Amino acid sequence: MTANLLDFDLEGLAAFCERLGHKRFRAVQLFRWIHQKGVARFEEMSDLARDLRERLPSVAQVRALPVLAEQASTDGTVKWLFDVGDGNAVETVYIPEDDRGTLCVSSQAGCAVGCRFCATGHQGFSRNLTTGEIIAQLWYAEHALRRRFGTQERVISNVVMMGMGEPLQNYAALVGALRVMLDDHGYGLSRRRVTVSTSGVVPMMERLAQDCPVALAVSLHAPNDALRDRLVPLNRKYPLRELLDACLRYLPSAPRDFITFEYCMLDGINDTPAHADELIDLLRGHGGSGVPCKVNLIPFNPFAASGLQRSSRAAVKAFADRLNGAGIVTTIRKTRGDDIDAACGQLAGEVWDRTRVAQRLARRSDDWQVVALRRRAEPATTTESTR
Numbered sequence: 515m516t517a518n519l520l521d522f523d524l525e526g527l528a529a530f531c532e533r534l535g536h537k538r539f540r541a542v543q544l545f546r547w548i549h550q551k552g553v554a555r556f557e558e559m560s561d562l563a564r565d566l567r568e569r570l571p572s573v574a575q576v577r578a579l580p581v582l583a584e585q586a587s588t589d590g591t592v593k594w595l596f597d598v599g600d601g602n603a604v605e606t607v608y609i610p611e612d613d614r615g616t617l618c619v620s621s622q623a624g625c626a627v628g629c630r631f632c633a634t635g636h637q638g639f640s641r642n643l644t645t646g647e648i649i650a651q652l653w654y655a656e657h658a659l660r661r662r663f664g665t666q667e668r669v670i671s672n673v674v675m676m677g678m679g680e681p682l683q684n685y686a687a688l689v690g691a692l693r694v695m696l697d698d699h700g701y702g703l704s705r706r707r708v709t710v711s712t713s714g715v716v717p718m719m720e721r722l723a724q725d726c727p728v729a730l731a732v733s734l735h736a737p738n739d740a741l742r743d744r745l746v747p748l749n750r751k752y753p754l755r756e757l758l759d760a761c762l763r764y765l766p767s768a769p770r771d772f773i774t775f776e777y778c779m780l781d782g783i784n785d786t787p788a789h790a791d792e793l794i795d796l797l798r799g800h801g802g803s804g805v806p807c808k809v810n811l812i813p814f815n816p817f818a819a820s821g822l823q824r825s826s827r828a829a830v831k832a833f834a835d836r837l838n839g840a841g842i843v844t845t846i847r848k849t850r851g852d853d854i855d856a857a858c859g860q861l862a863g864e865v866w867d868r869t870r871v872a873q874r875l876a877r878r879s880d881d882w883q884v885v886a887l888r889r890r891a892e893p894a895t896t897t898e899s900t901r
């Protein structure tokens with residue numbers, strides 16, 4: 515099979531070009547055409563050496579992921595469902611805000627961690643995505659959005675590895691993808707604007723600090739081990755004390771001077787004032803002087819199999835007030851796309867049943883403009899370029 519050039523960071527692409535008898539600067543040109551200009555056809559890469567341009571189609575490809583579905587909300591949010599083969603699909607979501615455009619990217623088809631409140635976790639694990647499949651989500655989204663907005667300027671300013679999967683259980687592919695995101699010849703994102711979200715794979719947090727430190731978010735969801743064991747099964751392997759120790763060790767390498775803790779608010783499970791007080795004690799007391807952090811409260815997106823309910827607005831606000839009152843900066847995530855099963859994994863879980871996906875998208879077309887539902891048969895290299 516031909517090489518997928520989306521699999522390579524710049525060093526990898528330079529080695530690939532060298533094997534073809536070309537110098538590093540050719541790799542830089544190629545990298546910029548692909549990632550900065552969104553061009554997949556080698557014949558359009560006008561400043562590449564002619565012999566390289568002619569050789570590449572027989573040995574390489576820019577292999578995009580086929581788009582199964584695309585939904586665009588009236589609030590500007592766009593969600594794509596990408597086909598990754600063998601009946602698996604992954605989701606990618608673009609969330610525009612006043613001062614940024616954030617892309618939520620998936621790292622695995624399914625997930626082995628099995629968090630109780632997570633639709634992806636309920637589907638089980640299929641496989642790791644490759645670096646190319648992780649980057650293909652950003653590549654497609656960035657250039658599709660530029661075409662949509664009629665701009666050559668960068669649209670996506672932030673990436674959060676918070677889609678389907680536990681990114682630190684797909685470490686090698688993740689780090690390769692992060693390097694492409696951060697590279698000035700690639701997407702040029704700052705380390706502060708790329709966030710890896712983990713449920714707490716402690717040894718890999720240490721490695722990330724050494725290999726490619728970016729902003730870190732930790733899915734906490736509970737203030738004690740007994741509850742977290744039930745909500746995030748990985749806690750049985752890496753309990754809170756070890757997890758928070760790892761956070762403290764990560765911080766000196768981190769581009770931000772705090773860790774973000776995600777806390778999904780579940781009615782009657784983890785959302786009482788007593789839970790808030792326990793969380794305050796945990797975060798302020800750990801290691802003697804506490805963990806520098808922000809807390810992000812996430813209203814739960816209910817799905818039938820979970821048997822869980824979303825906390826009331828009043829409970830979420832009271833929880834936030836209590837944490838803020840104790841000096842822990844706490845925000846409440848705005849919910850978007852309640853109408854489309856926006857919780858990660860809910861749409862992909864039905865990919866096996868294409869008819870049902872189509873019906874669901876059509877049913878929601880009052881609120882969402884259904885832009886497309888298609889399976890692309892043509893090879894990825896025919897993807898339109900931005901030029």
Ligand code: SF4
Pocket residue numbers: 625626627628629632633634635636677678679680713733
């Ligand atoms: S919340 Fe994250 S780590 Fe937990 S099951 Fe879902 S995708 Fe996996």
